[in-house]
Amino acid sequence: MLTDRFLRDRRGVSLEAGERARLEAAVSTTSTVEARRIIARAGEWLDQSTLLVEGIMSRYLDDRNGLRQLVAIHLPGDFVDLHAYPLKRLDHDVGTMTPATIAIVPHAELDAITEEMPELTRKLWFATLLDAAIHRAWLFRLGRLDAIGRVAHFFCETNVRLQSAGLSDGRRFNLGLTQADVAEICGLTTVHVNRVVRHLREEGLCIFRNGKVEILDAAKLARRGQFDPAYLYIDDPASPTPPDQRPRR
Amino acid sequence: MLTDRFLRDRRGVSLEAGERARLEAAVSTTSTVEARRIIARAGEWLDQSTLLVEGIMSRYLDDRNGLRQLVAIHLPGDFVDLHAYPLKRLDHDVGTMTPATIAIVPHAELDAITEEMPELTRKLWFATLLDAAIHRAWLFRLGRLDAIGRVAHFFCETNVRLQSAGLSDGRRFNLGLTQADVAEICGLTTVHVNRVVRHLREEGLCIFRNGKVEILDAAKLARRGQFDPAYLYIDDPASPTPPDQRPRR
DNA sequence: GTTTGCGATTAACCTCGATCATGACGATTC
DNA sequence: GAATCGTCATGATCGAGGTTAATCGCAAAC
Numbered sequence: 045m046l047t048d049r050f051l052r053d054r055r056g057v058s059l060e061a062g063e064r065a066r067l068e069a070a071v072s073t074t075s076t077v078e079a080r081r082i083i084a085r086a087g088e089w090l091d092q093s094t095l096l097v098e099g100i101m102s103r104y105l106d107d108r109n110g111l112r113q114l115v116a117i118h119l120p121g122d123f124v125d126l127h128a129y130p131l132k133r134l135d136h137d138v139g140t141m142t143p144a145t146i147a148i149v150p151h152a153e154l155d156a157i158t159e160e161m162p163e164l165t166r167k168l169w170f171a172t173l174l175d176a177a178i179h180r181a182w183l184f185r186l187g188r189l190d191a192i193g194r195v196a197h198f199f200c201e202t203n204v205r206l207q208s209a210g211l212s213d214g215r216r217f218n219l220g221l222t223q224a225d226v227a228e229i230c231g232l233t234t235v236h237v238n239r240v241v242r243h244l245r246e247e248g249l250c251i252f253r254n255g256k257v258e259i260l261d262a263a264k265l266a267r268r269g270q271f272d273p274a275y276l277y278i279d280d281p282a283s284p285t286p287p288d289q290r291p292r293r
Numbered sequence: 294m295l296t297d298r299f300l301r302d303r304r305g306v307s308l309e310a311g312e313r314a315r316l317e318a319a320v321s322t323t324s325t326v327e328a329r330r331i332i333a334r335a336g337e338w339l340d341q342s343t344l345l346v347e348g349i350m351s352r353y354l355d356d357r358n359g360l361r362q363l364v365a366i367h368l369p370g371d372f373v374d375l376h377a378y379p380l381k382r383l384d385h386d387v388g389t390m391t392p393a394t395i396a397i398v399p400h401a402e403l404d405a406i407t408e409e410m411p412e413l414t415r416k417l418w419f420a421t422l423l424d425a426a427i428h429r430a431w432l433f434r435l436g437r438l439d440a441i442g443r444v445a446h447f448f449c450e451t452n453v454r455l456q457s458a459g460l461s462d463g464r465r466f467n468l469g470l471t472q473a474d475v476a477e478i479c480g481l482t483t484v485h486v487n488r489v490v491r492h493l494r495e496e497g498l499c500i501f502r503n504g505k506v507e508i509l510d511a512a513k514l515a516r517r518g519q520f521d522p523a524y525l526y527i528d529d530p531a532s533p534t535p536p537d538q539r540p541r542r
Numbered sequence: 543g544t545t546t547g548c549g550a551t552t553a554a555c556c557t558c559g560a561t562c563a564t565g566a567c568g569a570t571t572c
Numbered sequence: 573g574a575a576t577c578g579t580c581a582t583g584a585t586c587g588a589g590g591t592t593a594a595t596c597g598c599a600a601a602c
Binding site: 056116132136166167173176179187188230274277 | 305306335336352354356357360362364365376379380381382384385407408411414415416418419421422423424425426428429430431432433435436437438479480519523524526
């Protein structure tokens with residue numbers, strides 16, 4: 045139940061039934077959290093990690109002036125701060141964007157898993173590196189795209205991720221975010237995000253209103269944001285079989 | 294020898310002698326590579342990873358116009374594409390910036406390590422998540438800092454990283470990069486990097502000439518780049534003891 | 543029915559950094 | 573010595589996006 049969406053449709057690393065059961069058993073508690081609550085702060089030492097079941101969470105860094113730069117947003121099925129397991133100490137804050145349901149996994153359980161289940165360990169490792177791959181795409185977004193491209197890229201990415209979580213039909217999805225949130229994600233001001241949103245609407249690419257996104261022209265939107273979903277490592281039956289997908293010796 | 298600098302001075306995760314020997318034994322070959330060579334391309338399926346022994350390497354994403362956004366630079370001691378072990382397929386290119394010496398570790402060896410040495414596995418996992426933490430700092434740099442701050446932040450980060458590799462005395466270091474390289478890292482044009490470098494020199498913060506950096510006022514430079522080295526997880530004897538550093542049950 | 547407050551919207555102005563262009567300098571190579 | 577190339581340097585111009593501020597719409601609260 046809780047882990048149903050974790051690593052869903054990820055080629056070669058989706059969980060086996062036994063692995064899923066083991067992970068499920070590792071959950072100590074579940075709870076609901078209000079929107080805009082801080083779950084963990086930079087510098088904290090953690091002995092547990094958070095699996096997001098419902099809602100949207102984020103990770104962010106503060107600058108000197110109190111402004112934030114979001115470095116990740118997390119959707120249902122994401123193991124939000126699994127990386128706190130090897131790192132132990134956080135380098136950023138973690139919080140909810142919308143009301144959320146979370147499951148807590150104590151690091152002692154992860155110790156047991158890494159001792160006993162190397163294959164599952166590699167899959168957990170994979171999950172954290174998927175986050176790193178998304179970080180890289182975000183770096184590209186901030187470093188090489190203009191404002192319109194950044195927002196377009198973000199909407200494309202989120203659409204694909206939500207779709208693989210079963211929360212988007214590929215055309216429209218409910219993103220619980222404000223224009224100000226998108227600004228913190230894309231390194232822009234809210235005022236300019238507003239201009240960009242209007243532009244995307246007037247050009248017939250997509251509509252963002254009341255936290256809901258409707259994609260009008262997916263191909264054009266992806267082109268405008270130079271979006272290629274390869275970095276999300278999602279299992280797409282249409283894509284060619286990997287040349288090197290033989291089982292390990 | 295080859296792995297001497299790997300995870301050096303990282304609190305709680307530096308390698309034990311036995312672990313280092315095991316990793317050393319996992320190296321299949323070493324080789325030297327010229328500057329500006331591509332080691333691996335996006336989309337490739339890999340069955341080995343690269344440990345950087347000498348020189349500087351980078352990872353980058355290409356945009357449609359052939360421009361690059363660097364997403365990481367790697368210094369001696371870095372396990373450059375260890376993340377390719379769980380991911381198997383790369384989402385970006387990997388290449389040398391300067392002439393380099395590299396050691397190759399087959400993934401089959403890493404399979405064996407993950408089966409037999411869970412503690413070492415967690416340390417390797419840690420190394421990849423350290424890269425992710427650096428990605429996040431880079432996101433902050435691109436999203437929240439102006440041009441001068443970005444370059445200042447980059448010099449501060451690289452100084453600390455090189456110092457922990459024993460390649461900087463904390464005041465000056467040899468970075469084999471050009472102003473154009475710094476531009477690809479900081480999401481700027483070479484022309485503007487040139488102006489920023491002049492500004493930093495005229496303000497007495499640091500001098501960047503012929504690929505060498507000399508830091509004149511470390512405190513001011515760090516302040517200008519809002520640099521705080523916590524995210525590098527380097528063992529600093531002066532810092533307070535972690536509250537939660539008890540051995541695992 | 544009024545107040546409160548958040549989020550979206552729009553306008554006016556201005557700055558930072560991109561773009562375009564040109565040239566200097568040093569290190570190859572012929 | 574001349575030619576070529578990579579890197580550094582600097583000026584002029586321009587536009588994308590920041591800043592500031594005012595307004596509007598709408599839902600919840602009283």
